[in-house]
Amino acid sequence: MATPVISKKPSFSETFLSSLYEVDNGERFRTCLQCGSCSGVCPFGYMMDYPPGRMIAGLRADEFELVMDADTVWMCVSCYACAQICPSKIPITAGLMTRTKEELLLAGNVPSELQSALENSQRYGNPMGESPRKRADWAINLQPPVPIMGKERRPVEVLWFVGDYPSYHPRVQSVTKSLAKVLQALGIDFGILGPEENSDGDTQRLAGERGLFEMLAEKNGRILERYQFEKIITSDPHAYNALKNEYPALGFSYPVQHYTQFLVEHLEQLRPLLKKEIAATVTYHDPCYLGRVNGIFDEPRMLLEAIPGIKLVEMAHNHTSSLCCGGGGGGMWLDGFTWEKAHTRLSEWRVHEAVDSGANILTVACPYEPPRFEDAVKSIQHPEPLVVKDIIELIAESIGE
Amino acid sequence: MNIVVPVKLVPDLVEELSIDPSGIALDTAWLRMIVNEFDDHAIEQAIILKEKTGAHVTVISTDIEGVDDLLFTAAAKGADRLIKLTGDIEGGINNHALARALANIIKELQPDLILTGVQAHNDLDGTLGPQLAEYLGMPYVGYISGVNVNGDKVEIRKEYPGGLIGEMEASLPSLLGIQASEQPPRYVAISKVRQMMKTMSIEEMTLSALDPTGAATVNRMFQPEALEKATMLSDNPDEAASQLVDIFKEMGLL
Numbered sequence: 001m002a003t004p005v006i007s008k009k010p011s012f013s014e015t016f017l018s019s020l021y022e023v024d025n026g027e028r029f030r031t032c033l034q035c036g037s038c039s040g041v042c043p044f045g046y047m048m049d050y051p052p053g054r055m056i057a058g059l060r061a062d063e064f065e066l067v068m069d070a071d072t073v074w075m076c077v078s079c080y081a082c083a084q085i086c087p088s089k090i091p092i093t094a095g096l097m098t099r100t101k102e103e104l105l106l107a108g109n110v111p112s113e114l115q116s117a118l119e120n121s122q123r124y125g126n127p128m129g130e131s132p133r134k135r136a137d138w139a140i141n142l143q144p145p146v147p148i149m150g151k152e153r154r155p156v157e158v159l160w161f162v163g164d165y166p167s168y169h170p171r172v173q174s175v176t177k178s179l180a181k182v183l184q185a186l187g188i189d190f191g192i193l194g195p196e197e198n199s200d201g202d203t204q205r206l207a208g209e210r211g212l213f214e215m216l217a218e219k220n221g222r223i224l225e226r227y228q229f230e231k232i233i234t235s236d237p238h239a240y241n242a243l244k245n246e247y248p249a250l251g252f253s254y255p256v257q258h259y260t261q262f263l264v265e266h267l268e269q270l271r272p273l274l275k276k277e278i279a280a281t282v283t284y285h286d287p288c289y290l291g292r293v294n295g296i297f298d299e300p301r302m303l304l305e306a307i308p309g310i311k312l313v314e315m316a317h318n319h320t321s322s323l324c325c326g327g328g329g330g331g332m333w334l335d336g337f338t339w340e341k342a343h344t345r346l347s348e349w350r351v352h353e354a355v356d357s358g359a360n361i362l363t364v365a366c367p368y369e370p371p372r373f374e375d376a377v378k379s380i381q382h383p384e385p386l387v388v389k390d391i392i393e394l395i396a397e398s399i400g401e
Numbered sequence: 402m403n404i405v406v407p408v409k410l411v412p413d414l415v416e417e418l419s420i421d422p423s424g425i426a427l428d429t430a431w432l433r434m435i436v437n438e439f440d441d442h443a444i445e446q447a448i449i450l451k452e453k454t455g456a457h458v459t460v461i462s463t464d465i466e467g468v469d470d471l472l473f474t475a476a477a478k479g480a481d482r483l484i485k486l487t488g489d490i491e492g493g494i495n496n497h498a499l500a501r502a503l504a505n506i507i508k509e510l511q512p513d514l515i516l517t518g519v520q521a522h523n524d525l526d527g528t529l530g531p532q533l534a535e536y537l538g539m540p541y542v543g544y545i546s547g548v549n550v551n552g553d554k555v556e557i558r559k560e561y562p563g564g565l566i567g568e569m570e571a572s573l574p575s576l577l578g579i580q581a582s583e584q585p586p587r588y589v590a591i592s593k594v595r596q597m598m599k600t601m602s603i604e605e606m607t608l609s610a611l612d613p614t615g616a617a618t619v620n621r622m623f624q625p626e627a628l629e630k631a632t633m634l635s636d637n638p639d640e641a642a643s644q645l646v647d648i649f650k651e652m653g654l655l
Contacts, residue, residue: 108587115588122591123435124415131415211592 013064016103020059023095031088032056038082038092043324043346044338045082048072052082052092055100073100074111075341078206078329079288084320093206097329101208110208117333118209121216125198126164127333135162136194138173139180146180148194155228157189158262159254161220161243163236164199165367171374172367178396179235179259185273185399186266190233196223202242202289207330214250217242221252231255233262235392237289237366238328244294258290259392260299260365267306274398277309283359284312284391285350285373286322287366300365303391307398315353323350327368347376355382362388402456402550404447405512406480407503407533408440410467411523425619426493434467439518445582446548447516448479454550457481459510461503463490469603476597477589483601488608496529498613503529504536506606512574514555519543519578526616530578540571543578 010018020026032053039051049070050058058067067073082092090096104110110118120129139146147156160183166176183190201216224232232254234240243256263270282304290296297319304312317323324331326346331338339345351373354362362373373388412418412427413435421428447458459482460475462468472483486506494502507515515537520528534541546566547558550573559567560580571577632648634641649655 102590105588106590106593108589110588112585118588129415131417133416209590211590211595215591 011062012068013059013062016064016099017059020095020099023091023099025089025091026095028088028090029056029059029095032090033088035087037085037087038090041081041085043077043079043081043326043349044072044075044342047342048075052096055096056090067100068103068107068109071104071109071111072341073097073104074114074330074334074337076101076329077288077324077326077331077346078203079324080292081288081321081324084292093329098206098208101206101330102210103208105208111334111337113336114207114330114333117330118204118207118212121199121201121204121209122212125216125219126168127199127204128164128168130168132198133195135167135197136192138167138176139192139194142177142180144184147191149191149227150194150196152191156191157230158183158191159224159227159229159232160190160192161200161232161234161236161239161256162192162197163234163239163367165371166235167197169367169371171371175235175367175370175390175393178390178392181396182263182270182392182399186269188266191227191229193220193223193227198223200236200239200242202238202246203328203330203332205242205246206328207333213242213246217247217250217252221247221250224252224254229254231257231262233257233259235259235365235367235390237287237294238368241289241293258294258296258299258365260290260303261296263395264299264302267302270395271306274307274395276398276400278307278394278398279309280361281311281313281359282361282363282394283315283354283357284318284363284365285315285325285354285369286319287364287369288322288324288328290365291322292320300363300391303395304363307394310394313357313359315350315357315359317350317353323353325350325364325366325369325372327366327372332368345372345376345379347372348380351376351380351382351386355380355384355386360384360386361394362386363391363394364388365391402450402454402514403459403510403512404450404456404514404516405459405461405507405510406440406443406447406475407461407507407515407517407529408444408471408475409437409499409518409521409523409529410434410462410465410471411437411521414522420622420624425622427622429493434465436467436471437518437521439520439579441518441586442582443516443518443579444475444478444480445584445586446545446579448587449583450514450548450550451479456514456550459484459512461486461506463494463499463608464488464605465490469598470594472603473594473597473601474589476601477593478587483603485603485605486608487605489611490608494611495526495613495616496524496532497526497616498611500529500532500536501612502608503533505609507533507537514548514550514573515539515576516548516579517576519545519580525619528578530576534576537574537576540575541578542569542571542575544580545577546579546581547583548577548579 045051117127201213205213
C-alpha cells in the first residue's frame with residue numbers, strides 16, 4: 001500500500017535558504033550560532049529592523065517575508081565586517097545580504113536613488129549617467145599623453161582599468177591624473193581602454209543587480225580580449241575585486257593588481273624619485289575591498305612610509321577592523337535613503353577617528369573615499385585642519401614637477 | 402480593457418547634439434536614442450492600470466536603434482504585446498506623418514484606452530497625442546497625472562499651470578497624454594529583461610506610405626547663438642573694483 005505523502009510547496013524562506021547553500025561555503029549557514037557578532041559589528045546593525053543575525057533567525061523560523069517587507073537591508077554597505085567577524089565563517093555579505101538585495105530588486109522594490117544609478121550603468125556603462133564617449137576626457141591635455149588602447153593598437157605591459165569615479169568624478173580625476181604622472185615618471189609602458197571601458201559592475205552586483213553586473217562584465221571582457229597586455233592595474237578596489245574574484249567565473253581571467261601592489265613591486269625605482277619632503281602626520285584608511293576582502297594591508301603603508309617626512313599613525317579601527325566609508329554595496333547611490341534612516345554618515349564617524357588619531361592627512365586608496373571623506377570633514381567639528389588625499393596624490397606631490 | 406501605448410525614442414541629451422551638413426536636421430551619426438521620458442510614464446501608467454483592474458497592454462514604437470531594448474523592458478514591466486513599426490523612417494518622421502500612420506494601425510487593435518507621453522523634446526510640429534486622437538475620432542485630454550478606469554469611463558487628474566489639479570471624467574475609448582504616472586517608472590532587473598528577450602517576440606508591422614503634410618518646414622537648425630558676450634572681471638578685487646567703476650561711468654550710472 002502506498003504511503004500517503006503530504007506534498008507542500010516550499011515556502012519562500014525554504015527556497016531562499018536553499019539558494020544560499022549554493023553560494024561558495026553556503027552550507028555554513030547551517031552552522032550559525034546566533035552569537036550576534038555580525039549584527040554587533042555591522043556599522044548600521046544598530047538601526048536595521050533585521051540585522052544579519054536576525055535575518056538568519058528569520059530564515060530558520062520560516063518568516064523571511066518579514067525581512068523582505070523591511071527595507072533596512074539597503075543600509076548594508078557590503079563592507080564584509082560581518083563576514084570577517086563570524087566565528088563560523090558564514091558568507092554573510094556575499095550570500096545573505098547580496099541575495100536578499102537581489103530578491104528585493106527582482107520584486108521591483110528598489111530605492112529610487114539606487115534605481116537611477118542602475119539604469120545609468122545599464123545605459124551609459126557608468127552609474128553617474130555621464131557620456132561614455134567622455135570617459136577618457138580626464139586625460140585630455142595631459143603631457144605626455146595617456147595612451148588609449150583602441151588608438152595605439154600595440155601590446156602594452158600594463159593595462160590600466162581606470163574605473164567610473166576615477167574617470168568622471170572631478171575630485172577623483174585629480175587622483176587619476178596623479179597615477180598617470182607616477183606611471184609616466186617610472187617609465188611604465190601602459191594603456192587605458194578609454195571610451196571602450198565600462199563600469200566594472202561590482203558595486204551594482206553587491207547592490208543586488210547580478211544581471212547588470214554580468215552584462216557589464218561581458219562588455220569589459222570582450223574589450224579586454226581584443227588587446228595584448230601582461231597585467232591589469234587599477235586604482236579602484238571594487239574593480240580590482242571584480243577582475244580578480246568575479247570575472248574569472250565568467251571566462252575573463254587576467255592577472256590584476258591594485259596600484260599599491262604594483263608600485264611596491266617598483267619601490268626601488270620609485271624611492272629615488274620621492275625627493276620632496278611632505279612633513280605631515282598621516283593616517284591610512286583601509287578600503288573594505290582592498291583590505292578586509294582581499295587582504296592588502298601592507299602595500300599602501302609601505303608606499304606611505306617611503307615618502308620622506310611622513311609619520312604614519314593608525315586610527316582606532318585599522319586593518320581588518322577598518323570602518324566602511326559608507327559607499328560600498330550601493331551606499332554610494334543611497335545617500336539620501338541612508339540619511340533618512342540613520343541621520344548619520346559612516347564617513348563622519350571615520351573622519352572623527354582620523355581627527356582623534358592626530359593626523360593632518362587622511363589617506364585613502366579607493367575612489368569612493370576622497371569625496372565622501374572631504375564632505376565629512378566639512379560637516380564635522382575638528383580643531384585642526386584635516387586634508388584627504390589618495391596615497392598616489394602624495395606620491396605625485398613628493399615626485400614634484 | 403485593451404490599452405495601447407504608442408511611444409517614441411528621442412535623442413539622448415547626455416551626448417552633445419550636432420547639426421548635420423544639410424543644416425536642417427540633427428546629425429544622426431552620433432545620436433544615441435532614449436525613450437521619451439513622458440512615454441516611459443505612459444508605459445508605467447498602463448502597467449499600473451493592468452495591476453489595478455486587469456488590462457491587456459500593447460506597446461508600439463518605430464523601428465530605430467534601441468527599440469528592441471525599449472520594448473523588451475516594457476515587457477519585463479508587464480506589457481503583453483510588443484509592436485515595432487517598420488518602413489521608410491530613415492530620415493525621421495514628423496508627428497503629422499506618424500499620427501496618420503499610427504491611426505491606421507491602432508484602429509485595428511481596437512483599444513479602449515490609448516496612453517502616450519504628453520510631449521517629447523523633439524516634437525517640432527505639435528505633440529503626437531491630439532493629432533492621433535483627431536485621426537481616431539477619440540476624445541483627448543493631456544497633462545494627466547492619474548487615471549482610474551470606472552466601467553466605460555475614465556476618471557482622470559489633469560495638471561494645470563500654477564499647481565492646479567482638475568479631476569474629470571472621459572468616456573472610453575479615449576486618448577490621454579500622460580504627464581506623470583502615479584508611481585515613478587519602476588526598475589526591472591536586467592535578468593528579467595534578458596528573459597523577455599528569450600520568451601517574448603516583437604511583432605513587426607509595416608507603416609503605410611507616410612504623409613508628412615501639414616507640418617512646419619524646418620528652414621534652418623542651429624545651436625543657440627551668443628549675441629553679446631559677458632565681460633569677465635579680474636580675479637583681483639582692487640582691479641575688479643576699478644573695472645566696475647569704469648563700466649558704471651561708461652553706462653552713465655556714476
